[in-house]
Amino acid sequence: MPVLREPGARYAPPRGSALGLRALVLIAVSVGLMVVDHRQHELTVIRGALSAAAYPLQVLVQSPFAAWQWLSASLATRNALLRDNAALKDENRENDLKLLRLEAIEQENLRLRALLNAEPRDVVERRLASVLRVDLDPLRQRVLIDRGSRDGVTRGQAVVDSHGIFGQTSNVGPMASEVILLSDPTHAVPVQIERNGLRTIAVGTGDPHKLALPYLPRNADVKVDDRLVSSGLGGVFPAGYPVGRVAEIKRDPSQPLATVSAETAASLDRDREVLLLWFHPRVALPAAEPPPPPAPVPDKPRGRSR
Amino acid sequence: MISVVRNPRVPLYVAALVALLASAVPLPHWLDLLRPDFLLLVVIWFAILVPRAGGLAFAWMAGLALDAFRGEILGQNALAFVAVAYLAHRFHLRVRMFPITHQSLVVFMLLFIYQLLLFSIDGFSGHPLTDWARWLPVLTGALIWPVLDGVLGRFAAPG
Numbered sequence: 001m002p003v004l005r006e007p008g009a010r011y012a013p014p015r016g017s018a019l020g021l022r023a024l025v026l027i028a029v030s031v032g033l034m035v036v037d038h039r040q041h042e043l044t045v046i047r048g049a050l051s052a053a054a055y056p057l058q059v060l061v062q063s064p065f066a067a068w069q070w071l072s073a074s075l076a077t078r079n080a081l082l083r084d085n086a087a088l089k090d091e092n093r094e095n096d097l098k099l100l101r102l103e104a105i106e107q108e109n110l111r112l113r114a115l116l117n118a119e120p121r122d123v124v125e126r127r128l129a130s131v132l133r134v135d136l137d138p139l140r141q142r143v144l145i146d147r148g149s150r151d152g153v154t155r156g157q158a159v160v161d162s163h164g165i166f167g168q169t170s171n172v173g174p175m176a177s178e179v180i181l182l183s184d185p186t187h188a189v190p191v192q193i194e195r196n197g198l199r200t201i202a203v204g205t206g207d208p209h210k211l212a213l214p215y216l217p218r219n220a221d222v223k224v225d226d227r228l229v230s231s232g233l234g235g236v237f238p239a240g241y242p243v244g245r246v247a248e249i250k251r252d253p254s255q256p257l258a259t260v261s262a263e264t265a266a267s268l269d270r271d272r273e274v275l276l277l278w279f280h281p282r283v284a285l286p287a288a289e290p291p292p293p294p295a296p297v298p299d300k301p302r303g304r305s306r
Numbered sequence: 307m308i309s310v311v312r313n314p315r316v317p318l319y320v321a322a323l324v325a326l327l328a329s330a331v332p333l334p335h336w337l338d339l340l341r342p343d344f345l346l347l348v349v350i351w352f353a354i355l356v357p358r359a360g361g362l363a364f365a366w367m368a369g370l371a372l373d374a375f376r377g378e379i380l381g382q383n384a385l386a387f388v389a390v391a392y393l394a395h396r397f398h399l400r401v402r403m404f405p406i407t408h409q410s411l412v413v414f415m416l417l418f419i420y421q422l423l424l425f426s427i428d429g430f431s432g433h434p435l436t437d438w439a440r441w442l443p444v445l446t447g448a449l450i451w452p453v454l455d456g457v458l459g460r461f462a463a464p465g
Contacts, residue, residue: 019362019392019395019396020392022361022362022363023362023388023389023391023392026362026363026365026366026384026385026388027385027388027389029366029381029384030366030369030381030382030384030385030388031381031385032381033380033381033384034379034380034381034382034385034427034431037379037380037381038379038431043380046380047374047380050370050373050374050380051374051377053374054371054374054375057323057326057327057330057375058330058375060327061327061330061331061332062332065332133332134330134332135329135330135331135332135333135338135341136330136376136377137376137378138335138338138339138341138439139339139435139437139439139440140435142377144377170377171377178377185433185435186432186433206437
């Protein structure tokens with residue numbers, strides 16, 4: 001053994017002789033880990049175990065805030081509760097009315113889509129998740145939510161709040177998952193301008209209120225206050241959810257592309273409750289299931305009529 | 307047992323755990339930007355003052371814990387922590403003799419190297435962060451070093 005450490009030595013420069021070697025080995029292991037984790041995504045098991053181990057600590061970090069919230073909720077005065085209750089009842093009544101109309105419209109929409117032979121809208125299931133009060137990295141737009149693979153969450157799943165699209169899950173642990181927000185500079189959503197159906201891509205800017213639409217030509221038909229909704233292309237987000245509103249357009253004659261920025265619909269920096277979406281198209285995609293050959297169809301009625 | 311043997315690793319783990327939690331306590335955004343890298347400061351402190359307890363393996367594990375905690379690519383903080391701990395270890399006998407202001411300067415350099423390493427790893431992995439604010443923790447970390455040194459010296463001094 002080349003290690004020069006005597007058991008009885010009073011002071012040996014700690015692991016001195018092998019220090020450089022040890023550092024090199026550990027750095028090599030780290031590089032290997034990074035490559036495997038980043039390029040192959042093959043460390044799901046290790047990652048899951050590590051994030052399961054981290055979860056209690058993350059809960060511990062936010063526990064004072066949770067305790068404070070619980071305390072202030074349980075010490076709320078009767079009057080405040082009554083006031084809240086009345087306000088919520090009002091809101092509920094209004095929402096009920098809206099819902100009635102919405103259901104009628106949805107039925108109508110289904111019928112019209114059937115008439116047009118258009119694909120029906122996606123089936124969406126949702127589940128509430130709360131955002132943990134844990135700071136990850138101030139310069140990256142990520143949050144942690146308290147649902148993980150135990151609740152059926154998968155990587156790349158859409159997350160929305162009550163106003164619009166919030167982000168998508170990036171790392172999923174057993175009990176918690178990380179959500180990359182719409183506004184992260186590495187995130188992009190396929191969107192559509194609601195007014196005219198023009199499709200483009202909204203990219204995050206790092207500012208939680210702002211998105212950029214960098215791929216619109218200078219002469220594109222886009223106006224300030226146009227609403228942006230998800231187009232459903234790409235398969236991560238279901239179609240038709242609000243993404244934002246066009247806030248500013250700059251058309252520079254010397255540039256082929258317009259500089260367009262939008263405000264996010266969801267309140268990305270304030271939300272405590274978000275919804276996870278599971279959606280699947282109502283009909284199979286044509287690529288997955290080739291349409292049956294049309295030949296036998298006319299045969300049957302003929303046979304029956306004879 | 308007649309005398310309780312004092313394990314130098316207990317304060318090490320306690321300090322590392324507290325630092326890990328402190329790195330995630332929710333703060334207002336502007337304060338969050340200024341938040342020093344507590345865990346790395348603890349690693350540096352032990353590498354300089356109690357090098358027998360806080361070895362490179364400890365630095366590596368602390369970095370990996372931070373990666374897992376923040377959900378970043380596994381190994382990036384581990385690598386940077388090991389590199390910084392190696393430098394701190396290499397020069398610990400010299401740095402120990404420095405007055406505290408000089409130590410702060412050394413820590414400044416170490417934290418700068420750490421951010422530089424992370425910056426280049428970010429570049430390789432394809433999401434570089436070019437915001438100048440990423441360098442703020444280097445400054446705040448160096449400024450908070452005397453305080454940290456006082457606290458840890460009282461709490462975890464080798465005895």
